Amino acid sequence: MKAVVCTEGELSVREVKTPEPGPGQVLIKVLRTGICGSDLHAKKDATEVNALLLESGYATAILPNQEVILGHELLGEVVSYGPKTRGRWAAGTTVTALPVLQTEVGMHMTGFDSHAAGGYAEYTLVEEALTFPVPDGVSHDKAAFTEPLTVARHAVRRSRIGKKRPAVVIGCGPIGLAVILMLKAAGVTKVIASDLSPGRRKLASQCGADVVVDPKVQSPWDTLTLKSPVNSTPELLAFALEMTKAVRRIPMLSIEKIFFGADRLGQTPSGPVVFECAGVPGIIDHVIANAPLRTLVTVVGMCTEVDRFRPAVALSKEIDLRFVFGYDPAEFSQTLGMIASGKVDPSPLHTATVGLDGVAQAFNDLSDPERHAKILIDPFQ
Incomplete structure (x- = not known):
């Protein structure tokens, strides 16, 4: 089969062996795979990503000299089953799956490990137990957004935001846009979005943000009208x-x-819920310094560099900091259902589709926020 292989920071299309499903696994023909910002990080600095994952207890993460097939936002159709499976779905059934694979050497994050090849390929493996059939009538392009939208769904759930509590989304890249979609799906009445990019501000409006600001011109904090006494x-x-x-x-x-x-009734004074989706050094400290008292900051953006903030400022303002990562199978299933029902429409995020030969150029194109939000890969295009 053909696949895009990442090694030493370079991407190349190669012929590789088609994987064979092991115990509990399903071989799928890849229909779509999303290019994620974490894929860009892994290509640029696998050593840094490896170090971060090792500190999280992950023993077999990507290394620069390894040949890894990236891609964890998976959509495919069932081809065959390995041993110890139930054969739940007929061949040809469209499915999506959590990007986790169990082998004889342990658990692996699909697309970040030489033991678990990802979706930048014509075929890949998924766990039957973590696979979900896509309801009839859902397009491939929409169903392919299940994984990144679930990241946003998890962030919104972990924030425990109420419908009447305002939300501020800092950074309107793909994850920030997904968070906006999920906030509006949750019924949050006021969502304020902030981004330097005109293109991304336009997408934020299309995703349902009620107020969109250019932070060079207007502070998102100035758009808040809080009834509770938390401004000082x-x-x-x-x-x-x-x-x-x-x-x-x-x-x-x-x-x-x-x-x-x-x-106990949640009626004490509180600030907004902020979703930090930029993932760059200095943003957390900026939010702490400028947000109202008793703000909850949910950190979604993945900053891989050393950062700093002033705990004394956060302490004096009683700022809650909450860091989120990933999701669980129930949230994944729920998000797929939300896409299928039309409650969430990820279409504004989809800005291009490329074949395997176009992946390397797509990585370059994604550096321009005015051109793209999310690029999907169709391995058979």
């Missing part, structure tokens, strides 16, 4: 003072019951 520490202290005065006017009321009860 004196304002919050004044609110606490007035609340205490009001409670003490009624002798039978307990300060503890009022304040703690409001906290």
Whole structure:
């Protein structure tokens, strides 16, 4: 079969052996594979990616001198089954799958490991237990977005944002745009998006952002209109003072019951939920410095460099920091259902499709935010 092989920071189309499904595995013919920002990182600096994964307890990550087939945003059709499978779907069934493969040497992240070839190829392997059939009528191009949209779905779920709490999305690359889609699908009434790129700001509007700003011209924080007193520490202290005065006017009321009860019901003052999707040094510190008090910052963007922020500022403003990565099978299944039902439409993110021969150029093209958001690969194009 043909595949795009990454080694020593170079991509080349080669003839390689078609994989054979092992225990619990399914061989699929690849219909689409998305090019992810993490793929760009892996090509550019496999050593750095390897070091990061090793610190997470992953023992067999990509190395520059290895020959690795990238691609973890998978869509394909069933070809054959390995041993110890149930043969759940007929040959030709369109499926998508979590990019995880188990072999005799352990668990592997598909597309980041020489033991688990990814979807930049005509055929690849998936785990039957982590595979989901695509409902009838869903186009290949839309179904191929299941994996990256699930990343966004996981981020939104982990943030526990309520419908009335405003969201601020910093960075409108593919993941930021996916987060906007998922926020609107969750019913969040006000989503503010910020990006330096005019092209990405346009896509943010198409994905449903209610307010889109160029941070060079307008601060996203200036677009917030918060009812609760979280714009400054004196304002919050004044609110606490007035609340205490009001409670003490009624002798039978307990300060503890009022304040703690409001906290349990989620009625205490809070700032917005920020989704940091830029993944560049300095952004977290910028958010902490500028966001209102009691803001929840959900870090989605993957910054691979050493970064710094001032804990004392975060402490004084009671900023919550939450880091998210990946998703679980239930979220994956749910996201596929949301795409199938039309509740989420990833079409604005899809800016091009290339064959295997066009992958190397696609990596170069993705460096220009004005031209592309997400490029899909059709190995048989």
